[in-house]
Amino acid sequence: MTLLDVQNLSIGYQTAEGLLQAVEGVSFSLEAGQSLGLVGESGCGKTTIGMALMGLLPPNGRITGGHVLLNGRDLRELTEEEMRQVRWKEVAMIFQAAMNALNPVQRVGDQMIEAIVEHQPVSKAQARQRVEGLYQLVGMPVERIDDYPHQYSGGMKQRAIIAMALANKPKLIIADEPTTALDVIVQDQILQETKNLQHEFNIGIIFISHDISIVAEVCQTIGVMYAGQLVEIGGAEQVFYDPRHPYTKALVASFPTLAGERKELKPIPGEPPHLINAIMGCRFCDRCPRSEAQCKLDRPAWQQVAAGHHVLCDHC
Amino acid sequence: MKRFIIKRMAQVVVVLFLILTVLFVLFRLAPGDPVERMVDPNLTLEEAEHLVEQLGLKEPILTQYGIYLKNFAMGHFGHSFHYGQPVAEVIWEKLPNTILLFTTAVILAALVGVSWGKIAAWSKGKWKDLAFTVAALVTHTLFLPWLALLLVWFFGYRLEWFPITGMMSEEVWLDPDTAWWQKAWDVGYHMMLPLLTLFLIHFGSYLLVMRSSMLDTLKEDYIVTARAKGLSEKAIRNRHAAPNAMLPVVTSVGLSLAFSINGGALTETVFSWPGIGRELVFAVSHNDYPLAQACFLLIATVVLFSNVVVDVLYAYLDPRIRY
Incomplete structure (x- = not known):
């Protein structure tokens, strides 16, 4: 179809x-x-x-x-x-300006959890587990979930955005x-x-x-x-x-x-x-x-x- | 962060020392005899002699400077001429009144300014934005003593809704049966007009700062991301735009608190609010030098510490800032 x-x-x-x-x-x-x-x-x-x-x-x-x-x-x-x-x-989107596409005062993981709980009937803890899975999927260390965007390199930010785009399996x-x-x-x-x-x-x-x-x-x-x-x-x-x-x-x-x-x-x-x-x-x-x-x-x-x-x- | 705070505290101490020195020089450069200024003219000659001796005013100037620094370091600010009490006591008595009035006013003004500024930016160009912006501009540019007198005239004199002077009613406080909440109510009742004055003067600037900061934030890419994520407009506004837009308001609030003592002087004087600002005006106009000196030092201290607090708060609100 x-x-x-x-x-x-x-x-x-x-x-x-x-x-x-x-x-x-x-x-x-x-x-x-x-x-x-x-x-x-x-x-x-x-x-x-x-x-x-x-x-x-x-x-x-x-x-x-x-x-x-x-x-x-x-x-x-x-x-x-x-x-x-x-x-x-x-429909999800991977942005042109990935460098600024993440909110600088929120932890990266929280920004992904937010995208999941907005659309799925899951708890924050379940959403977090899914985010951990997404991090592994795009080849990023799971312990970086609670970092802020400025602690990521350009490539990591881009990976994070890709992981975020996959969050709800669009x-x-x-x-x-x-x-x-x-x-x-x-x-x-x-x-x-x-x-x-x-x-x-x-x-x-x-x-x-x-x-x-x-x-x-x-x-x-x-x-x-x-x-x-x-x-x-x-x-x-x-x-x-x-x-x-x-x-x-x-x-x-x-x-x-x-x-x-x-x-x-x-x-x-x-x-x-x-x-x-x-x-x-x-x-x-x-x-x-x-x-x-x-x-x-x-x-x-x-x-x-x-x-x-x-x-x-x-x-x- | 700990190191940063220690470093800033060290800076504060150095600046305070410089301010003490400037005060020392200023009070001795002022025309006339320092002895006349430092010693209460109402005392008898003998008492005065004794006091001059005690204050070390007969020593050479450098020794005097040393004694002066030592007294301040140990918290001896001398005796107020007018009250005959130690200056520290006078200040401890009045300071809480100023803090109560000013902090309440600034917090209320910041809460209202931030939330209305947020709404104004969100509905940019619509009637809500126009109404809030005009209200902010008008109140922000008003001349404070005029506004205060207007409020006294209207609410105090014409409507007789609120008392126009002082902080408490004697009959409430002298009555031994009064419960604590009745006393608190009484103070709040007296505080209404000065609070309203300070609130009106301050909320406009917070509103305008928040509005323009919010408008800048709304152009950021992460707002588009938030929208693309399918978040509700409310979530975008409150979770993504507002926390970033708040940062400049923090500076603004910090600075208002820093200038609370001298800034409150006019309001406190108009409403006879027994605070430090009014005390400063009184001390200067009545040549109560020890009290004036201590008030100036207090202003400097508050300004310096507010700056440190703003810096620390900034690092807390914006993770990109690390010291």
Whole structure:
């Protein structure tokens, strides 16, 4: 059964200059136990999608269209109280800023116990036992449960957040740049562990990152986002080794590879469009090496380039 | 932590010594004859001579300084001219009254300021926020003696709800049949107006500090985490936001307590509350030098110790702070 089905999702932020359409017409689905990566540069709307899935958009943000079906239930139709019960029990989140995601004046263990007793009919002592189990699961010494966040290293904080995300055995975890603040070695360990835990507990993961090489390593499916739209989606190998959309090609070319030949990294010239203005044609056309006059005027359509590999471009 | 407290105590002793020295110099630099100031002018010549001898005022200045330090170290603060009692006795008699009034006022103001500041920040931009903020700004900027007189006029004179002077009624305290709770009630009844004055002046600043600190805290990532965990709004506010936002209020409360003696002087004077602040004003205006000197020293001591208490409390509230 499909775990998460996002249909034609649009999200806008009310700003002083008007409605900023941060996400427009994004559709993807995720089967239970599978992982989907969302990649794109800063401001492309990937974090906004993550927050919207949690029902945690800031006060000036709202979903302007589309549906988010979790196990067949439309999250948009839930009341605030029903949504509160969904959070962390069915959908948990691993945060972008893990360094500051823990409350500095509360013991780490207490913050996890709190997440458990809020959603499960268990006593604090039982919750604590579960937290001890979680610590072992993510490879952290159990005696550190009663430490404060500042006594943890960056990697430990990240592990603690992962352990916390697993606390209620959710079916879906949204991991927003979970390893960005860590050094490469710790990053790799944590990615491996995340992958193992995902298989062990059959969790669906939406992995949000700006780094397409990391996403390709962890996820089965990759969705590439540009200026609030999904522009290419397909299997990880397909998208990473055979990118079709000019933006994805440029994105892959802008990251170094360790094993491949030494070639110059190519930055993408120009800037993404300002999303406050309505855009008629292709959003990438101003930066696209292959753009034609028609690209500016016509709304691009989805093309299937291979089985399960789709591109939002009329010229690929 | 233990080492930190010992270190801070050592600092307090050093600073107190410096303050004693400054006081010694100031009282001798003041125009006129020190003998005239240190010895009660109402005494007979013989008695005065004797006292001058006793106080060591005929010794060279350095010896005088030594005697002065020794007296303070041993707790001899001299005799008050006005009361004819040892200064220490006068102070011990008045100090609890000041503590009772001021601590009660500051604690009440802090409780109300913190909880209302919390609510104001939580409903930022709504009518509750506006009402609390305006109330805080108005009361906080009022001129204390004016407010005190206004309260005396309205509640004491026009409505006749509360007594306007003193701390207790004679008929209650002289009656041997009065139970302790009747006495306590009587003191509380007398305390209402000065308490209200101090409360009104103080709660606004706590409210404003708490509100802005809370607004900063609400932008923190761990608040998003708390929300993502599916906690109720109340739990997010009280368990995650408020304990972090409280920290600056602690400093503010500590400083108010530090300045309780001189800060309470105006209130105590207006309401004839028999406390240290009023005593200080009285001692200065009536040239009761030994009493004034001891009051100044007491102020310095209270300020220094409040700072130590705030530091220790901070480490207790914020685990990131370790000494």
